[in-house]
Amino acid sequence: MRLVQNSLHQEVADTLREQIFDGLLAPGSFVDEVALCERLEISRTPLREALKVLTSEGLLRHEPRRGCFVNEVTEQDLDEIFPVIALLEGRCAYEAARNATDADLVELTALHERLDAHAQAGRITDYYATNFAIHEAIILLANNRWLAQAIADLRKILKLSRLQSLGAPGRLAQSLSEHMTVFAALKSRDSEGAEAAMRTHLTRQREALRELARSQRSRFAS
Missing domain, CATH: 1.10.10.10 (Winged helix-like DNA-binding domain superfamily/Winged helix DNA-binding domain)
Known part of the structure; x- marks a missing residue:
């Protein structure tokens, strides 16, 4: 090569x-x-x-x-990274709620309809792809290159863990509900509500990963 x-x-x-x-x-x-x-x-x-x-x-x-x-990502690394990325993406949601045009909301509506369809059908891979597209769209709407760069850098580290939170029981439905809460705030141009909902979404993702890791350790120990 x-x-x-x-x-x-x-x-x-x-x-x-x-x-x-x-x-x-x-x-x-x-x-x-x-x-x-x-x-x-x-x-x-x-x-x-x-x-x-x-x-x-x-x-x-x-x-x-x-x-x-x-590098190997430890549980401590995840505990330290997720609060930071929750703050950063929360701020993106705050700015996105202020910046989104009607046309932007139409595009986000289509993405969330697709997300819902994937969740109902249990298409996990497609759900992940659409989930990523939604996060990227919100980051783009925030229009802050420093936020975007910081989030991109942290995402690279998170990818090392190779854990997928949707593997935790009940997480798929929970994730969908969280996304819809963020979207409702965006549609209402509720900046503070969008920020809080996004931070909750990322915090619960960390909780799901923690539960998944605990379950895997338990299986290996038995």
Whole structure:
């Protein structure tokens, strides 16, 4: 697999990032620079620049005299990240309620109708995709690039956990209800209500992930 020379280290970073998110580079695993150089047909220089990028993003950690390892997200990490991302996305919902036009609300209506249809049919993968699209639409409506960047950075770390909150019992219906509450506030141009509802949504997502992790530990222990 030969990558083009333009912005090579960034292309390498993009490739490795996707492999991390896909689980091909597992949490805690050692990043073998020699093997990667051979597989990607590149020299050490662009690879090491790429590793610096991923380390700065929190996806890798560098250990002196040992090299790079894929980061592992702990329960403490999740406990610390979710309150922050809840604040950030809550602020996005606040701004979105102020900025949304009638046309924007029409588009959001279609997305929420799709979300509801996926939930009723139990189409989890489609629900996740539409859920993501709704969050992205609200972030876009907030029109604050600093909020968007901070949320994007934190999402990269959260993806390392590879846990999906909808796996928790009852979470699908709960998630749908939370989204509808956020949307109702947006339609009413209720900034504070939208902010509070979004923060509740993210807080309950963390609670669902905690319950899911507890259930998995219990299964492994039995």
